Amino acid sequence: MIAENFEYAAPSTLEEALELLADPEAKALAGGMSLIPLMKLRLAAPGRLVDLRRVQELKTIRRNGGALHIGALASHSEIESSPAVRSRCPLLAETASHIGDLQVRNMGTIGGSIAHNDPAADYPAALLALEAQVKIAGQGTERVVGLEELLVDAMVTALEPGELITEVIVPVDGEATGTSYQKMRQPASGFAIVGVAARVTKSNGKIGRARIGVTGLGPTGFRARKAEELLEGSSGSEEEIRRAAAAAAEGVEANSDLHASAEYRRHLAAVYTARAVRAALARAS
């Protein structure tokens, strides 16, 4: 189907883009991997598209002290292949490599994916495990929020009208830290039926810190805090990993659809948490 009529603007600076986005009819267009199909199906009909692809300042990936600053318009394939991300924050590169297919990874952007907040998107799992922060700009405003605070509900974020994600800030991996993203992939769409990212740091032969992000299971990505607590201070034995993994879905109202029932998703959450933790531990040395 062909989308309804809309106006089109392609600003080249962030300031111009924010000015155009102050119009309530306007919608930001990043890679278009979610918005364009919705428009073609006429499930979305914004009056004006503000295409961000000419805004160069949103595309840079740079290191600043202990953190990587990733421009919101960096594509999944840019993140997947960036030497800085691969060496300093491999979890994010690994996760990007699991998204959709090659065409989607070439077009889709990290900022667009976060703003859309699909409950089965891959990034939230990794970004929650990384305790990432997101920089958000509005007309004359700028704020930084944690990802957990940003992801409110299925397809709903804490972004205010007219606001734009400009940067994603992730920490550079420290010593003795290992990470892994494991997912059950829906074969047609490539979305995660359940996806789990684990980040563990060893200290004195035990797990000193554990962070686990889960996607696909609930209305939005979340941190499996109970599983994290059970892992921290443990030696990371197979039995301890299994017990922690079994707690990953605790307290979550699981999604259910044609592809997987809520019960099956809960089961997958335990299986994939265990796999992610095992793989992360093996890499933490």
Add this chain to the structure above:
Amino acid sequence: MRLSGSATVPAAPQRVFELLLDPAVLSRCLPGCQGLERIGEDEYRMRMKAMIGAISGAFDGTVRLTDRQFPESFRMAVEGAGRAGFVKGEGLLKLTEKDGGTEVAYDGELQAGGMIASVGQRLLDTTARMMIRRFFTRLSEEAGRRQRRLNGREQNP
């Protein structure tokens, strides 16, 4: 798809029952409701604009209430259609007193067809639950507001 669950509203069952049957309250609490008009005994016409992230769609439909058992239970049937497809649901709502408030348990079936069902199947369950959560959050706010108003009246006769 089966939809069941429960929510707690901080008011007595009698009051919650009244709130749930008040078209003005319902139109404020139903997410995206743009108007609820009485067309018969316990029957309303509704216009709704659903906004879920980038997705938006207008629906026209009816809400029908049956088997009213004040203040314990009633059945609600909702039907709506728009360009994006149709939704049709029917269920039982049960009210029980719990810790000074009311637990509203719902159990029903929801069907969807057309575009929203064929492309949105993956998101139907999640978004239906989200709309129910929002509805009860707003209903609790309504109950709180009404309670404060009543308190105010008692203090200033």
